[in-house]
Amino acid sequence: MKVSRNALLARIRASLARNPVTVLTGPRQSGKTTLARVLLAEDSPNYFDLEDPISLARLDEPRTSLERLEGLVVIDEVQRRPELFPVLRVLADRAGQPAHFLILGSASGELMRQSSETLAGRIERIEIGGFTLAELGANAAETLWHRGGLPRAYLAGSERDSIAWRKQFVQTLLERDFPQWGQRVSATALLRFWTMVAHYHGRIWNAATPASALGVAPATVRRYLDLLSDALMVRQLQPWHANLRKRQVKSPKVYVRDSGLLHQLLGIDTDRARLCHPLLGASWEGFVIEQTLATEPHDEAWFWATHQGAELDLLLRRGDQLLGVECKRADAPRMTPSIRIALEDLGLQRLAVIYPGAKRYPLGESAEAVPLATLAEPGSLFT
Ligand SMILES: Nc1ncnc2c1ncn2[C@@H]1O[C@H](COP(=O)(O)OP(=O)(O)O)[C@@H](O)[C@H]1O
Ligand SMILES: [Mg+2]
Structure with a gap:
């Protein structure tokens, strides 16, 4: 059975429309990846799952790889590569904003501190939990x-x-x-x-x-x-x-x-x-x-x-x-x-x-x- 989470999706879509970067945090297994895949297909070249070695390898040169992408870009389990935040900051500040980033993290305090410091003013955070x-x-x-x-x-x-x-x-x-x-x-x-x-x-x-x-x-x-x-x-x-x-x-x-x-x-x-x-x-x-x-x-x-x-x-x-x-x-x-x-x-x-x-x-x-x-x-x- 699939439970639809339309209110959450609407909030994510609204945030993506007005911010270069949206962070979706929530406990592991709360449904973050499932939500992101509604917005972007898993096999899209714009989908990066940092728990997947292939995705990780594609981000060896993160700036070069991410710079080329347009539209929605999803980076899942971002806490694995906190060094991406400064790169996202540069990409978020490009004229015309060719790409919008949805980053997912199984919440950790450190992740939140780093992302909000590095991306201050460019980011909106949405917290999800279990079903309501x-x-x-x-x-x-x-x-x-x-x-x-x-x-x-x-x-x-x-x-x-x-x-x-x-x-x-x-x-x-x-x-x-x-x-x-x-x-x-x-x-x-x-x-x-x-x-x-x-x-x-x-x-x-x-x-x-x-x-x-x-x-x-x-x-x-x-x-x-x-x-x-x-x-x-x-x-x-x-x-x-x-x-x-x-x-x-x-x-x-x-x-x-x-x-x-x-x-x-x-x-x-x-x-x-x-x-x-x-x-x-x-x-x-x-x-x-x-x-x-x-x-x-x-x-x-x-x-x-x-x-x-x-x-x-x-x-x-x-x-x-x-x-x-x-x-x-x-x-x-x-x-x-x-x-x-x-x-x-x-x-x-x-x-x-x-x-x-x-x-x-x-x-x-x-x-x-x-x-x-x-x-x-x-x-x-x-x-
Ligand atoms: N809306 C939903 N309806 C039904 N099952 C769901 C839903 N969201 C998540 N799940 C199931 O819960 C598990 C964890 O979901 P996942 O999206 O991988 O969580 P996370 O990315 O937060 O760790 C998966 O087995 C997934 O199929
Ligand atoms: Mg996940």
Whole structure:
């Protein structure tokens, strides 16, 4: 089965039309190459896959080879040859722009830093992840939550195949991809750390506890966390600090971005295990947050919490508006003191309480209970 990703394709096309270089980053196996091949056939001479020795050989003299090409040029797995960025800069600045470049990278922080520094002002970056509710439709919600959105995990023929694939994915990332990206980290240590992050999923992160549990320095823990964040596997959600007299939380929250990988790391491999798991609520919350961030337009995102116990799962800034999101895995969420405080203290325009039910209904003047299914229609969370 082929899932069409028309919104992403439209964004890529629009970016290609207005920039000499477009960078598409996303985790390995998230569907980057598949998207690029919709735009340019694999056998086109303008397609370079830097994991393919033939393509690599064709780029021995990159400037000479690339200079001759016209129209769309795709360079896949660009993190293999970061020295291409200065060449792309020269090519991007040619009069009349004979070629537009789409470069794909299995995200790494270094890649992003190099490309944005070298190509500042000539580049637009589009980040992709796994499938979203908007791409799959509202009926996919349960399966998408259980299996996660990586295409092969989501589309696997059986639950067992999906789990086996996710397990292999984690292993390959740790044992092959990180070393290939030049990261010298023991795969075993990183797996233990990632599993620990899974247990902290949706909680405030304090590096001291995992450091002492793993017997490493807090600086090492920070490095591990940054590695997994750069690989788009972990999200660090930063706290919002409002100008209030209240004491507010200053540490980030951590989430395993893909719910299927979260379940794999936690060893949850049956419906029953998931439904009894203490992190069920946190898992659902993380899933809703990722889906919201993937489909609701926004400029910045945080969470908010005070030491008195008021909190907001997700705070979005869209232009000059502040919008709140709460995730409640409940049949019929009601107005709570915490929601009232968030609305008031943060001056939110709107607040949506996303829940698994079917009906959209008001909770007060600026707050609404909104079905999860609404996220299948991008941009309709706040009305
Ligand atoms: N839209 C899609 N529909 C169905 N399968 C997909 C889709 N996108 C990717 N896949 C499958 O997922 C796997 C990884 O896709 P790929 O494009 O190679 O990812 P990446 O280039 O990000 O590593 C492949 O087996 C591919 O066939
Ligand atoms: Mg690829």
